[in-house]
Amino acid sequence: MERNRRTAEDRARIENLAALDARTHRAKVSVPRGWEVVSHELYDVDPDAIEAGQELYLCEDQFQMRSGDYIADVGWYPDNDPSGAWRLVVHKMDGTLESSLATTRRLATLIDALANLPDYTSPPEVP
Incomplete structure (x- = not known):
């Protein structure tokens, strides 16, 4: 009996996550000149x-x-918190x-910082 209850609870959790997945999409990121996306698992969620x-x-x-020879790396810290x-x-x-270019809880601020990264493959512009 206990085993069946856990299985039902697990199924309910999976169904709830599937419903969340249907409403949660990857964030739209503008890739600046000189950059290429390596991995994209940044989702449009509001941490608040x-x-x-x-x-x-x-x-x-x-x-x-x-x-x-440069990597722009985005992560959430602490993980899952x-x-x-x-x-x-x-x-x-x-x-x-x-x-370190940005630390923020606002996705829009992060996406703006990504869109404005300098091109590390070109020599810096001298004024």
């Missing part, structure tokens, strides 16, 4: 209005772009941190 199960969308490895924030960092392929 998170529903049960949606915390799974707030994970460390959400989005990466590459430009030359709705009280956390997205972080955008740029690092070299060897893992050396180049810069």
